[in-house]
Amino acid sequence: MNITQRYRWLYKPAVFIIALLPLARLVAGAFGIAGISLGADPVNEILHECGKTALQLLLITLAVRPLVRLGRLHNLLRLRRMLGLFAAFYALLHFVTYAWLDQNLDFQAILADILKRPYITIGMAALLMLVPLAVTSTNGWMRRLGRRWQKLHYLIYPIAILGVWHFWWQVKADIREPLAYAAILAALLGYRVVVKARSVSATARGRSADPAP
Amino acid sequence: MKRPDNRIRPSEITPPEVYFDRRQMMALGLASLAAGGIAGRRALAAEAGNASTILAARYKAARNTKLSIASTPNTYEAITTYNNFYEFGTDKSDPSQNAREFRTTPWNVEIGGECEVKGSFTLEDILKPVTFEERVYRLRCVEAWSMVIPWVGFPLADLIKRFKPTSKAKHVEFTTLLDRQQMPGQRYRVLDWPYVEGLRMDEAMHPLTFMVVGVYGRILPNQNGAPLRLVTPWKYGFKNIKSIVRIRFVEKQPLNSWQVAAPNEYGYYANVNPKVDHPRWSQATERRIGGSLFAQRSATEMFNGYAEQVASLYAGMDLTRNF
Numbered sequence: 001m002n003i004t005q006r007y008r009w010l011y012k013p014a015v016f017i018i019a020l021l022p023l024a025r026l027v028a029g030a031f032g033i034a035g036i037s038l039g040a041d042p043v044n045e046i047l048h049e050c051g052k053t054a055l056q057l058l059l060i061t062l063a064v065r066p067l068v069r070l071g072r073l074h075n076l077l078r079l080r081r082m083l084g085l086f087a088a089f090y091a092l093l094h095f096v097t098y099a100w101l102d103q104n105l106d107f108q109a110i111l112a113d114i115l116k117r118p119y120i121t122i123g124m125a126a127l128l129m130l131v132p133l134a135v136t137s138t139n140g141w142m143r144r145l146g147r148r149w150q151k152l153h154y155l156i157y158p159i160a161i162l163g164v165w166h167f168w169w170q171v172k173a174d175i176r177e178p179l180a181y182a183a184i185l186a187a188l189l190g191y192r193v194v195v196k197a198r199s200v201s202a203t204a205r206g207r208s209a210d211p212a213p
Numbered sequence: 214m215k216r217p218d219n220r221i222r223p224s225e226i227t228p229p230e231v232y233f234d235r236r237q238m239m240a241l242g243l244a245s246l247a248a249g250g251i252a253g254r255r256a257l258a259a260e261a262g263n264a265s266t267i268l269a270a271r272y273k274a275a276r277n278t279k280l281s282i283a284s285t286p287n288t289y290e291a292i293t294t295y296n297n298f299y300e301f302g303t304d305k306s307d308p309s310q311n312a313r314e315f316r317t318t319p320w321n322v323e324i325g326g327e328c329e330v331k332g333s334f335t336l337e338d339i340l341k342p343v344t345f346e347e348r349v350y351r352l353r354c355v356e357a358w359s360m361v362i363p364w365v366g367f368p369l370a371d372l373i374k375r376f377k378p379t380s381k382a383k384h385v386e387f388t389t390l391l392d393r394q395q396m397p398g399q400r401y402r403v404l405d406w407p408y409v410e411g412l413r414m415d416e417a418m419h420p421l422t423f424m425v426v427g428v429y430g431r432i433l434p435n436q437n438g439a440p441l442r443l444v445t446p447w448k449y450g451f452k453n454i455k456s457i458v459r460i461r462f463v464e465k466q467p468l469n470s471w472q473v474a475a476p477n478e479y480g481y482y483a484n485v486n487p488k489v490d491h492p493r494w495s496q497a498t499e500r501r502i503g504g505s506l507f508a509q510r511s512a513t514e515m516f517n518g519y520a521e522q523v524a525s526l527y528a529g530m531d532l533t534r535n536f
């Protein structure tokens with residue numbers, strides 16, 4: 001038994017705790033615990049932190065497959081569902097922050113924003129696609145949906161694209177940060193395309209195809 | 214998470230009541246005693262460095278109650294750590310960290326264009342004949358948040374008159390310092406540096422238009438645009454150009470930096486107007502900085518609540534087109 005296998009039991013709780021750290025900081029900051037402060041505009045800080053964490057987790061989730069293949073880090077596969085669920089969790093918190101703390105649950109204003117502001121329209125579309133993925137992430141749903149589960153979960157790609165686009169569209173002038181996210185996403189998508197193309201030609205030659213994302 | 218080592222902790226925030234007491238203590242020469250902590254002493258030392266030639270007492274100016282609003286100002290902490298000053302970084306917390314070493318002495322302001330008195334003037338020249346006053350103004354950012362700030366300064370009109378603009382002077386153009394060494398934000402072309410802003414002559418001469426040199430009875434901190442900045446309270450915050458090194462009187466309407474960056478989003482006038490949305494967000498409401506997490510947004514007022522004083526400047530103008 002090598003070292004990565006010996007500590008297998010640790011991976012899930014460790015990732016679980018790490019993924020909760022951004023939320024822990026926000027909660028501590030909101031209540032002024034341990035001298036943590038969210039600055040002069042805490043609502044904006046919570047909104048942005050949740051949005052950014054959601055996007056980061058989406059990209060990390062997408063990076064699992066390439067890491068498994070290129071780095072032989074097979075243990076990562078067992079973490080992918082949790083990472084994806086945390087992405088959906090932070091995206092939902094991001095939306096709740098927007099609707100509740102930022103817009104004071106003024107549904108008229110929220111609806112107007114969703115219809116009139118393209119970056120919010122896009123964010124909403126991404127969130128609406130994330131929800132069915134989170135719901136069908138259980139083993140039961142996997143079995144029930146069979147091959148269609150795979151198809152459904154390819155939605156993670158358009159969701160990530162919309163997420164980066166949403167980020168890009170709301171910055172005022174400094175696009176360096178969304179640009180970095182876009183570059184990482186492009187690399188991940190590029191990798192997918194290459195693998196897909198290779199597996200198609202391999203199938204044509206009678207070898208087994210690469211499994212889904 | 215970014216936490217500078219020696220940032221002011223919430224416990225060190227000066228509530229306005231204490232601040233007024235402290236003003237008196239400072240007048241008695243007990244400043245260092247009152248300031249107490251290391252942070253306080255450091256702040257005072259930094260002030261002394263930048264203010265060496267200008268008497269600190271001048272900044273404890275009397276309040277102009279007629280032109281001040283009655284609302285309670287935001288804390289010194291909020292005003293000096295939540296800043297849009299892209300020359301020092303695009304995060305709100307960047308300027309207070311990156312502007313610490315910014316040198317504002319010596320400082321020269323070049324006056325030129327359509328005026329009789331031109332040349333390079335030292336900050337001391339500029340400030341010597343004017344009387345400082347305190348004005349509590351609303352500040353409304355184009356990003357839909359707002360603050361209340363006790364600025365210290367003098368009317369821009371008082372300054373302009375000294376340079377005797379000619380009849381050809383239709384606008385005033387202001388320019389911020391260009392110094393990639395000291396202003397790390399200028400190393401990236403986020404905007405077309407140096408920052409430029411402009412006002413129509415009648416806007417510049419308006420009694421509300423304020424040249425600011427201090428806040429809360431103290432010299433202006435670097436991150437707030439030291440040593441000399443503009444404040445036009447009925448316009449979005451980005452009109453309030455900071456760290457000014459050049460003032461020119463011009464015939465043609467200047468191109469201000471944000472208009473150059475995104476002409477369909479930011480105009481020349483930039484008057485606060487709840488009915489004209491930014492293309493990407495609504496301007497109908499705003500979040501007052503300093504409220505609780507669950508505080509309600511407030512309705513944004515026409516001309517940021519200064520309509521009575523300034524609406525006549527724009528009589529007959531289509532404010533949807535001239536945004």
Ligand code: HEM
Pocket residue numbers: 047048049050051052053054055091094095098114120123124125126127130159163164166167170
């Ligand atoms: C998968 C879904 C989503 C992701 C990944 C996402 C991600 C992000 C990111 C990364 C930011 C920028 C944060 C920063 O600058 O630090 C952001 C900002 C924002 N998002 Fe989202 N978002 C999503 C969905 C939504 C939804 C559904 C809404 C509202 C209906 C929304 C409203 C906003 C708002 C209002 C901002 C702040 C804009 C500003 O400050 O001007 N987002 N989001």
